[in-house]
Amino acid sequence: MSHDHHLPHCSRRQLLALAAGAAAAGPLRAQPGFATRPVRIVVPFAAGGATDVITRVLGERMAQTFGQAVVADNKPGAAGLLAGDAVAKSAPDGHTVLLGTTSTMLTNRYMFQKMPFDPLTDLTPLSRVCLASIALVVTSDVPARNLNEYMDWIRAHKGQLSYGSYGMGSHGHLVCATLSDEAGAGMQHVAYKGEAPMVQDLLGGQIKVGIGSMVNLKPHIDSGKLRALAVTGPRRVPLLAEVPTFAEAGFRQDALSLTGWLAIAGPKGMAPDVMRQWGLAANHAIASREGRARIIAAGFVPVDDDTPEKFARAWADEAPVWGRLLRAAGVQPT
Secondary structure (H helix, E strand, C coil): CCCCCCCCCCCCCEEECCCHHHHCCCCCCCCCCCCCCCCCEEEEECCCCCHHHHHHHHHHHHHHCCCCCCCEEEEHHHHHHHHHHHCCCCCCCEEEEEEEHHHHHHHHHHHHHCCCHHHHHHEEEEEEEEEECCEEEEEECCCCHHHHHHHEEEHHCCCEEEECCCCCCHHHHHHHHHHHHHHCCCEEEEEEECHHHHHHHCCCCCCEEEEEHHHHHHHHHCCCCEEEEEECCCCCCHCCCCCCCCCCCCCCCCHHHHHHHEEEECCCCCCCCHHHHHHHHHHHHHHHHHHHHHHHCCEEECCCCHHHHHHHHHHHHHHHHHHHHHHHHCCCCC
């Protein structure tokens, strides 16, 4: 999953949570810990967009917790491999971490034959920040009002329909392929380079089915041009609270139950105490009233109760599932 393929390119580095920001947020809560100099969060996307919102939420609060400035280092390109490799090869002292997505940290290993690092062995899971569910939408002229009606509709138009996603092997691709296979509908996949061109074609009527992030789809759902039928993951998304999960609608296949995530990981070899400090700092940042509000407004579901151990288990459990789904969808490593 990556919902940030379409983010605009801006400056590569930006400083977060300087003294003014920390002072505005209240007194410092710095505890004696690992941070002896500014802490660097490496982000695999250009500045501007959803990941910047999350980085700011983390940076402002973590500057108080760590007693050090938090620097966002934007390293876009190569599907997140540049950013991931920079963190994998950094010193495991807690001063450099990755703020990455499911694709950066997990599914890339199934998408590329050669990688400069292996996310599952060369990174240390620290904490999930939020779940990144995606929504299945249809254009307003499609008669389906819910998921069961959608399945009947695609069945009735076998071999005639296509769906758009934000990329080959993306979570959206896997969800729509699963539904098409379930219905025997033979739908064609139209893989776009990001969500923006997919949404354009939905609004222009070139495709009638699409899937993507809440923040990009919600304005068009609110205007009535698109209709949301279901969202992935274990719980509803606050930004589209009226839309059921696939499970609530009676569909529990793996691709529909999974959700992407935005999470923090460090290089391998981090000390357990440093890992614990990162987990607590992330939970503290996300649990704040402002942190939750900003994460929800960006279309995500906040996770403020994670630990390195819980994240490591989820990472290990989900990896083979994503691999199996990608193979079933015919995605070959390049």
